[in-house]
Amino acid sequence: MRSLREFDDLRLSPHTGWTRQHWAALADHLLLSARPHASPSHARITFPGPPGGYGTDVDGLEGFARTFLAAGFRVAGEGGRDPLGLMDWYARGLAAGTDPRSPERWVRLDEHGQAKVEAASIALVLHLTRPWLWDRLPPLVQEQVVDYLTPAIGSDYPPINWVWFQIVVEQFLASVGGPYARGDIERGLALTDGFARQDGWYADGAERAYDHYAGWALQFYPLLWAEMAAGDPAADSRLPGYRDRLERYLHDAVHLVGADGSPLVQGRSLIYRFAAATPFWVGARAGAGSPGLLRRAASGIARHFVDRGAPDEDGILTLGWHGAWPAMAQSYSGPGSPYWAAKGLYGLSLPAEHPVWTAVEEPLPVERDDFHLLARAPGWLVSGTRADGIVRVVNHGTDHSRPGSHLTDSPLYARLGYSTATSPLLAGPHAADPFDQSVAVLDEDGRPSHRTGFETLLLDRLPSGTLAGASRWQAHWVASGAGGPDHGYGRSGAVRLGPWIDLVSAVRGAWEVRLIRLSPGSAPEGPDGAAPLDAGRLRVGGWPLPSATATVAATVAATYSTAVACSRVVAGAGFDRSGTTPVADGSPLAPWTLVPWCATGGPARTGTWYTASVHLGGQAPAEPPAVSWDGPALARVTWPDGTLDTLAVPAAPGEPG
Known part of the structure; x- marks a missing residue:
């Protein structure tokens, strides 16, 4: 892609130079570069590379649904202005993908579990772009979309972030007069309440699972669902709690971004790259946190990858981190999987006059001073x-x-x-x-x-x-x-x-x-x-x-x-x-x-x-810390800056504490 440096504005963005124009250019480049890999009716976008672990049918659906996120955010933030014809282009894909007689039809939710993930992306974009896409679809296509999403009702979803996929799909169905089960939504919300941990964090299920899903999924969907269900007492009553958790989580999250924009290299699905920017845009949309700091974190993450080869010279997001490195993928990853990075473009759903785009960037915590932060939930x-x-x-x-x-x-x-x-x-x-x-x-x-x-x-x-x-x-x-799936x-x-x-x-x-x-x-x-x-x-x-x-x-x-x-x-x-x-x-x-x-x-x-x-x-350090002992239970550490700390060590197993 052409260099984005030409758009730099160091007055508005003294740390990254990035503005909304950079983000829009990145989204447009990804979307236009995807088109050559689409099927004739646009229902499937199958990017280059070997088939993923779930096969080419799932690969093509992922390619559509995940780039559809970028298209939806782009048009929603422009109030429907659509010079690239994105809504018409994806409308053709919706019509063919949901048509059971089409050779390009999508794998259904009751045929493969991965379709449940992609269905949520389709539903949330249809929500965000309702006046410019859903409301303009022919009645037959609307009926096909409803029919395609309906198998979510009463279906089993893993008790992790996937539960939100069912909630989002059924909430959309409810909003368009389709079938849905209120009990599914209520049970799902109750389950996700159990994911909440200290200081605004969420665990991805019952295990000690803390990673980028805490931000790009578990902080993202609650606020989105509350917006979709606005006016429902259940949603309105939950919204303040969701927002408070998000704001507290963001306090920790901005501390986990390096000065060069790199997110923490930890946890699965790292091939989603700048999806790590998602929670900062969620905060901006919810009015949680400082707009200038949130944009600094998000823009730093995106610039980190763009400056290091993602997307590649063909405009493709490959399986990897900076460049292609297929060993980074999990067994559920296919050539379209990296496009969940589009979640990191969520800020484009906010108009140009939003404070997150007009505020001057603020420095990250690591740019202000040395810091020590205790994140209790993930330990x-x-x-x-x-x-x-x-x-x-x-x-x-x-x-x-x-x-x-x-x-x-x-x-x-x-x-x-x-x-x-x-x-x-x-x-x-x-x-x-x-x-x-x-x-x-x-x-x-x-x-x-x-x-x-x-x-x-x-x-x-x-x-x-x-x-x-x-x-x-x-x-x-x-x-x-060595057998079995690698998650x-x-x-x-x-x-x-x-x-x-x-x-x-x-x-x-x-x-x-x-x-x-x-x-x-x-x-x-x-x-x-x-x-x-x-x-x-x-x-x-x-x-x-x-x-x-x-x-x-x-x-x-x-x-x-x-x-x-x-x-x-x-x-x-x-x-x-x-x-x-x-x-x-x-x-x-x-x-x-x-x-x-x-x-x-x-x-x-x-x-x-x-x-x-x-x-x-x-x-290279001038000298290491020095350790001495005051009896068997107290260690004294003298640090290179002269600080002296005393640590009480734990008793051995079976010994009194």
Whole structure:
């Protein structure tokens, strides 16, 4: 696409230069670039690439429904002005896709579950563009659309964000005089109420599932539904609560965007890219949050991807992060799936005179100052440093599972750290066997243990502002097969148990201090009669640094984008081995990833505290934190800035607290 820099306005947008004109040009480019891949009647848009895991019928429906989002937002925000003829173009697709006799007909909701997802996008655009599309459709096509959506009634939806798809579809049906079940909507709303957690956050279901779905789905649909159902006492009574949760969530969300616009590289479905901007536009539409800050966050995210090759030179959003990197996709992903990024264009549904477009951009938290944020719901210790613009998360609360489970660690959820400058290793052997951002016991064959199912012990802010967190888990090894769908989270299998691991983290600036203790475990024999593992080598993995080469410098420095970053693990008490391992094509950020680590040379001792300091920053640190002990239960950490913190460590399992 032509450079968007020509539209820059540094007076209105001093941080990104982006205005509504940039967003409109991006949307138009995506929409026009999609047209060559459409079927004759426009009902299916099948982008280049191998068929997705659900087949070409679903691929074509995804391509239509997800680009339809961008078209709908574009026309709604223009009050119906439509120079590209978007509504007429998509109206043809609606007519053919919902016609059961058409060779281009869509797979129905009662034929494939993925159609339930896409139906919600179709319904919400028909709501937003009602005067310019729905009201102008011939009665026969309106009847076909209603018939296509009707199987949502009484259907089973997974008890996660999918429940909102049923609510939105049935609310639209109700609004056009179609059939619907009030009980479905009421039951769905009650279920989604149960997703609410502390500080405005939502979990994606009953598990500790915290990721970008918290914003681009679970904050998005409640406000949209309340708008669709405006005037209904049930909707009007819920709206203030939805808005209050959103506003509190946005306080945390703006802290999770790096100065370069990168969202946190964590959680599944990352191929949706700038869909991560969605909650900021939801906030603007709902009047929650500061317009200038919300646009700064959203525009920073979109510019981050546009400046780095998404969309590609053909105007296509490929399976990947910046450029194409198919290993990033889950098994449900097809060539049309990345176009859920269109949700990030939701701001275009707001007219040019809306305050979110007219307010001067405000700096992100990481651009104002260093910060330390405790995000209690996901169990994250969040630190941002102004000098390098990096936001880091140390994770003591998220694994897309429940306490006590023994699944494999998903690199997208169960790693100890995520950031806006690094990606977990998502391909190769270290994706299945934790290495980067891990604390693991190695078995006789050198395989690392997993931590999914851990218990959160502590989330706190110390008087100095330093963040502290702790978790405990029983080391386990899982013999999981490669079969079955990959939805981005851990897998089950035959389990072998090992010792208990206690981990205490103290986070200040670019540093995390890790205090680690092993305690004896008790367990039956594992798979094939394997005895429980009482002890093994202990290994700590650090931040996975993107690198153009496999060259390892003493400080493990590498060039990432336009900034120089440094990743380092400093071995403390108990560790006598350390190094840095280069990994080829393990993440979407660079050809190589450099992972620093430290380890014990032999089996780790139980009942002993081991220490390591883990660093990720824009430059090599002058000195690491220093750790000393005041008796067996109090650790003292002296930070490079001179701050002294005292940490009370947890009692071992079975010992009095």
